[in-house]
Amino acid sequence: MSNSNSGQAPGQNKTVLIIVNGRPREVTGKSISYEEIVKLAFPDDRVLGGSRLEVS
Numbered sequence: 001m002s003n004s005n006s007g008q009a010p011g012q013n014k015t016v017l018i019i020v021n022g023r024p025r026e027v028t029g030k031s032i033s034y035e036e037i038v039k040l041a042f043p044d045d046r047v048l049g050g051s052r053l054e055v056s
Contacts, residue, residue, distance in 0.1 A: 013029060013030070014028070015027070015028045016028075018032075018037075020037060020040045021041045027040075034055070
């Protein structure tokens, strides 16, 4: 018997809604990195060198 999804555990690629800077964003996958969240927060690379970012 063959299953095309046999390499993926259930829930590993679920789409979830997160809020970044007060805006809803959909992400897919098992986890998301800090760098990926920063890219969602500042999609046009408005983060300049030396900026301070805080996570709460």
